[in-house]
Amino acid sequence: MTDIEHLVKETLRARATDIPEGSSPTLPNNFTARREVNRTHVVLAGAVVAAIVVLGFTVIDGHFLGVNNTADPESLVSIRTGTPPLRCGQHKGRDDAPSPTLQQLSDMPVRAATVCQWTNEEPKIKPHVAISTYFKNYQLTNQVALSQTQAAAVIRELKSATAGTPDCMLIDSAPTRVFSVLLGDEGGARWKIDIPAESCLGFTLGNNKRYTSAGLIEVLASYVTQSFPLPISGWQPGESAELALLTGNVRLDEGCLVAGPPAHPIAVAWPADFTATIDGLGQVQVSNADRSVVATTNERIEAGGASGPTDIEPWKGMTCVDGYNKVFVIQDTMTNEGQ
Amino acid sequence: MDLDRFVAEHGTWMLRLAYLLTGDRTAAEDLCQDALVKVVAGQRRVFSARHPKAYVRRIIVNCHLDRTRTQQLAAVPLDAATIVVGDHADQLTDQADTWRHICQLSTQLRTALVLRYYEDLDDAEIASIQGCARSTVRANISRGLAQLRQSFTDQATEDEAH
Numbered sequence: 484m485t486d487i488e489h490l491v492k493e494t495l496r497a498r499a500t501d502i503p504e505g506s507s508p509t510l511p512n513n514f515t516a517r518r519e520v521n522r523t524h525v526v527l528a529g530a531v532v533a534a535i536v537v538l539g540f541t542v543i544d545g546h547f548l549g550v551n552n553t554a555d556p557e558s559l560v561s562i563r564t565g566t567p568p569l570r571c572g573q574h575k576g577r578d579d580a581p582s583p584t585l586q587q588l589s590d591m592p593v594r595a596a597t598v599c600q601w602t603n604e605e606p607k608i609k610p611h612v613a614i615s616t617y618f619k620n621y622q623l624t625n626q627v628a629l630s631q632t633q634a635a636a637v638i639r640e641l642k643s644a645t646a647g648t649p650d651c652m653l654i655d656s657a658p659t660r661v662f663s664v665l666l667g668d669e670g671g672a673r674w675k676i677d678i679p680a681e682s683c684l685g686f687t688l689g690n691n692k693r694y695t696s697a698g699l700i701e702v703l704a705s706y707v708t709q710s711f712p713l714p715i716s717g718w719q720p721g722e723s724a725e726l727a728l729l730t731g732n733v734r735l736d737e738g739c740l741v742a743g744p745p746a747h748p749i750a751v752a753w754p755a756d757f758t759a760t761i762d763g764l765g766q767v768q769v770s771n772a773d774r775s776v777v778a779t780t781n782e783r784i785e786a787g788g789a790s791g792p793t794d795i796e797p798w799k800g801m802t803c804v805d806g807y808n809k810v811f812v813i814q815d816t817m818t819n820e821g822q
Numbered sequence: 823m824d825l826d827r828f829v830a831e832h833g834t835w836m837l838r839l840a841y842l843l844t845g846d847r848t849a850a851e852d853l854c855q856d857a858l859v860k861v862v863a864g865q866r867r868v869f870s871a872r873h874p875k876a877y878v879r880r881i882i883v884n885c886h887l888d889r890t891r892t893q894q895l896a897a898v899p900l901d902a903a904t905i906v907v908g909d910h911a912d913q914l915t916d917q918a919d920t921w922r923h924i925c926q927l928s929t930q931l932r933t934a935l936v937l938r939y940y941e942d943l944d945d946a947e948i949a950s951i952q953g954c955a956r957s958t959v960r961a962n963i964s965r966g967l968a969q970l971r972q973s974f975t976d977q978a979t980e981d982e983a984h
Contacts, residue, residue, distance in 0.1 A: 502847070508837055
């Protein structure tokens with residue numbers, strides 16, 4: 484140890500005694516009160532947790548994993564987006580792998596997730612090697628399950644953090660299929676978010692020059708096409724139909740297929756026997772009774788029917804209808820001939 | 823172990839660490855409160871861990887880094903009255919000067935020095951807490967020490983000029 488190191492050590496030890504032995508930090512008021520009134524404790528602690536949830540999700544420097552009061556407390560302080568801004572660049576994947584669009588990313592469904600803390604032991608990673616190489620350098624040290632809401636919040640944060648960054652590119656990194664985002668300035672790669680699925684598709688937002696010294700968050704998203712629940716009106720071809728016309732794009736809104744502008748989404752109730760599927764990129768396709776695709780997210784549709792309020796039967800309590808102000812009931816076979 | 827017991831056993835350590843990081847007693851108390859709120863939010867996991875103290879250390883350091891990101895803390899000038907003259911006056915003055923110079927370091931550098939020379943953590947542990955690479959930790963410590971040396975040199979030059 485050099486003289487200066489010795490001096491620093493001695494100085495710190497000496498200055499620490501400015502705080503006398505036996506001193507204790509004052510517990511925050513909310514947590515002092517709980518000793519006296521247990522019920523109050525529950526309410527106050529809940530309020531604090533709720534505040535952390537709200538702040539974690541809304542503050543730009545929020546620790547979005549801190550929203551979970553059962554989450555690893557390390558995650559309260561170790562994962563964040565927004566500060567400093569993400570640095571992004573291109574990381575090459577397989578040439579024949581299609582790159583998803585930003586819109587597809589924005590519609591990516593997230594059903595469940597696990598956040599894994601991992602360490603990166605002095606990685607010797609070269610740019611442009613397969614992503615799987617990176618995993619060999621990672622050592623999983625902890626993991627925290629996220630609820631669907633939290634997982635969705637993570638994705639929202641990632642999207643928000645990468646929005647408006649023109650250098651960010653979404654690159655398919657098949658076959659290992661991960662979604663990676665660089666975080667931090669000088670940080671080592673330490674965190675991974677993954678979404679278990681039978682098969683996954685993901686993307687890389689990376690910087691091929693600084694991968695070895697940057698933090699990463701990786702998200703694996705389901706790429707399995709699954710059935711997608713639709714609100715069904717029960718209207719069938721041949722029954723009387725109203726003449727209102729719905730035109731425009733349908734899109735996903737918090738897991739529901741809706742129409743209308745983002746500020747005023749309108750729920751859509753589909754005819755009987757209509758079905759839908761969703762793929763790993765969040766694209767929903769609606770098929771009519773003949774199994775013909777009649778609507779796809781973010782593509783224009785035209786359909787006849789009627790609109791009305793949602794606070795009456797049968798809409799009250801119906802998933803993806805209740806909660807919206809209006810519902811458009813499609814009373815149209817939506818065949819090509821009908822459009 | 824629960825929160826009360828942890829604070830009873832390690833409260834002094836918490837305050838001292840916070841004090842060395844912030845250089846100010848009031849700020850240290852605030853920092854500990856911030857940290858305790860987060861400890862409470864995840865206390866089941868904190869106190870069931872093998873090393874609860876390590877968890878809390880990490881929380882304190884990260885709270886400190888978070889706070890200073892948003893509010894640049896001014897360097898804390900050393901109160902002249904704390905320079906004690908006596909048998910070990912030279913040593914104490916050295917320490918007082920060193921402390922003043924440490925307080926003038928950037929948050930990152932000071933934090934690295936505190937974790938290394940007060941908490942006796944190695945590069946990997948500090949890197950884990952600060953969320954950076956080990957090479958960054960080494961660089962921060964090296965830069966911190968270099969800045970301290972430079973501060974002493976500047977001070978000596980200034981003293982000679984007077």
